[in-house]
Amino acid sequence: MQPLSHYPFIIIGAGPVGMLTALLLKQQNQSVLLLEARAADSNLNDQRTLALSYHSIQTFRQAGVYLPDEMLTFIRQVHVSRQHHFGRVLMSAQDIGLPYLGATIDYVRLLQACEKALQKNNVPVQWQTTVEQVQSTTHWASAQCFYQQRRHNLTAQWLILAEGGELAAGLPNIKVHTHDYRQLALVNTLKFEAGNHAIAYERFTENGPLALLPYRNDFRLVWTCTHEEALQRELWNVAEFNQQLQSVMGDRLGHLEQMGKPATFPLKLRQLNQVYSQRVICIGNAAQTMHPVAAQGLNLGVRDAEMLSATFGKTDKISLNDSSLAGKYARIRAYDARAVVGFTHILVQLFDHAHSGLAYGQSMGMSILGSVPVLKHKFTRQLVFGVTPHPDI
Numbered sequence: 453m454q455p456l457s458h459y460p461f462i463i464i465g466a467g468p469v470g471m472l473t474a475l476l477l478k479q480q481n482q483s484v485l486l487l488e489a490r491a492a493d494s495n496l497n498d499q500r501t502l503a504l505s506y507h508s509i510q511t512f513r514q515a516g517v518y519l520p521d522e523m524l525t526f527i528r529q530v531h532v533s534r535q536h537h538f539g540r541v542l543m544s545a546q547d548i549g550l551p552y553l554g555a556t557i558d559y560v561r562l563l564q565a566c567e568k569a570l571q572k573n574n575v576p577v578q579w580q581t582t583v584e585q586v587q588s589t590t591h592w593a594s595a596q597c598f599y600q601q602r603r604h605n606l607t608a609q610w611l612i613l614a615e616g617g618e619l620a621a622g623l624p625n626i627k628v629h630t631h632d633y634r635q636l637a638l639v640n641t642l643k644f645e646a647g648n649h650a651i652a653y654e655r656f657t658e659n660g661p662l663a664l665l666p667y668r669n670d671f672r673l674v675w676t677c678t679h680e681e682a683l684q685r686e687l688w689n690v691a692e693f694n695q696q697l698q699s700v701m702g703d704r705l706g707h708l709e710q711m712g713k714p715a716t717f718p719l720k721l722r723q724l725n726q727v728y729s730q731r732v733i734c735i736g737n738a739a740q741t742m743h744p745v746a747a748q749g750l751n752l753g754v755r756d757a758e759m760l761s762a763t764f765g766k767t768d769k770i771s772l773n774d775s776s777l778a779g780k781y782a783r784i785r786a787y788d789a790r791a792v793v794g795f796t797h798i799l800v801q802l803f804d805h806a807h808s809g810l811a812y813g814q815s816m817g818m819s820i821l822g823s824v825p826v827l828k829h830k831f832t833r834q835l836v837f838g839v840t841p842h843p844d845i
């Protein structure tokens with residue numbers, strides 16, 4: 453074992469949320485060490501495309517991440533509808549006075565942009581370091597990690613878990629709740645005759661929700677399905693895919709002309725009863741992992757990063773010892789996180805039962821949301837900026 457090394461903040465996981473948090477804390481002159489299992493600039497084979505909200509894009513940019521317009525495909529409208537039922541919602545950037553609601557970017561490109569920003573801003577990162585275990589006392593926390601073939605112990609005043617989810621289990625006062633949807637997200641790039649016109653489609657079908665996100669001149673498909681359906685759909689050729697999609701989407705997009713290589717991701721809900729234990733705080737997917745149907749996972753993580761840096765950033769060395777800071781952070785974040793995770797889970801559950809007696813109520817709900825401007829305005833703003841707690845919280 454090496455001698456202990458101590459830091460004010462150690463962040464575990466250089467995913468988008470961990471990197472953003474490190475950048476925001478560094479901007480406020482806090483001393484941070486980031487630990488990441490993969491190598492720097494590694495060749496990741498992750499085919500995820502993310503829809504980032506307008507607010508998330510501004511937050512990455514303000515943290516120093518270079519995301520020029522050319523790197524993004526803008527979403528100006530979101531069209532939500534249900535197969536075989538009346539009722540739809542059309543949300544547009546114009547309705548809430550923004551130039552766009554959000555934009556898509558590949559997960560890997562976002563990681564690369566964040567990595568460059570870390571380098572440029574001299575944020576220390578220890579790559580190829582796998583944290584195996586974390587522990588906490590009331591005054592400090594420790595991370596046992598595997599680095600250069602040896603085990604090391606690092607300690608910190610605050611240990612931030614942004615590693616996506618395994619390390620928190622077992623910490624005092626933390627209980628992990630998981631729900632396996634027994635479904636996969638099938639993703640692929642699709643080129644339709646009609647182009648995307650900066651419109652994202654969210655369609656609740658009899659066989660699960662389907663999202664088509666503008667992606668360059670094409671769309672990125674995220675289609676929820678069972679394992680068996682995924683195996684079938686991966687084998688469809690363009691003509692078969694076209695036929696199936698037409699039956700689900702109608703002919704609003706014209707013919708499917710080309711498609712890319714499919715990839716699948718397992719879908720789980722994972723939530724903690726509380727996001728901190730003494731000196732350890734969980735953010736991003738480590739705090740909550742959800743179904744991608746509403747494209748909210750990373751957007752929620754961005755707001756975690758923002759609030760963490762707002763709570764800890766301006767704190768001097770002595771005040772950093774104040775152990776009540778974790779509870780303060782958790783209280784502020786709880787409202788938004790619970791609302792978004794709950795909303796997403798309910799959405800999946802409700803529309804999963806396509807033939808149930810709820811169908812009429814669901815369509816009615818969508819009609820009301822779509823036709824009452826004040827409701828639609830509020831809902832659209834919440835998707836972009838998050839759910840703000842009552843001022844007394």
Ligand SMILES: Cc1cc2nc3c(=O)[nH]c(=O)nc-3n(C[C@H](O)[C@H](O)[C@H](O)COP(=O)(O)OP(=O)(O)OC[C@H]3O[C@@H](n4cnc5c(N)ncnc54)[C@H](O)[C@@H]3O)c2cc1C
Pocket residue numbers: 464465466467468469470487488489490500501502503504581582583584614615616637639674717735736737738744747748749750751752753
């Ligand atoms: C198909 C799909 C589509 C999605 N679409 C959207 C979308 O449109 N919009 C949206 O907002 N969200 C979306 N999401 C969710 C989004 O991908 C996640 O919320 C986001 O990636 C979480 O970021 P993170 O930094 O918290 O964690 P991650 O991205 O999981 O990063 C965690 C990092 O920690 C590292 N790590 C893990 N364990 C250790 C360890 N023990 N020691 C050291 N390092 C470790 C990993 O190598 C990784 O780099 C989607 C998810 C899926 C699956």
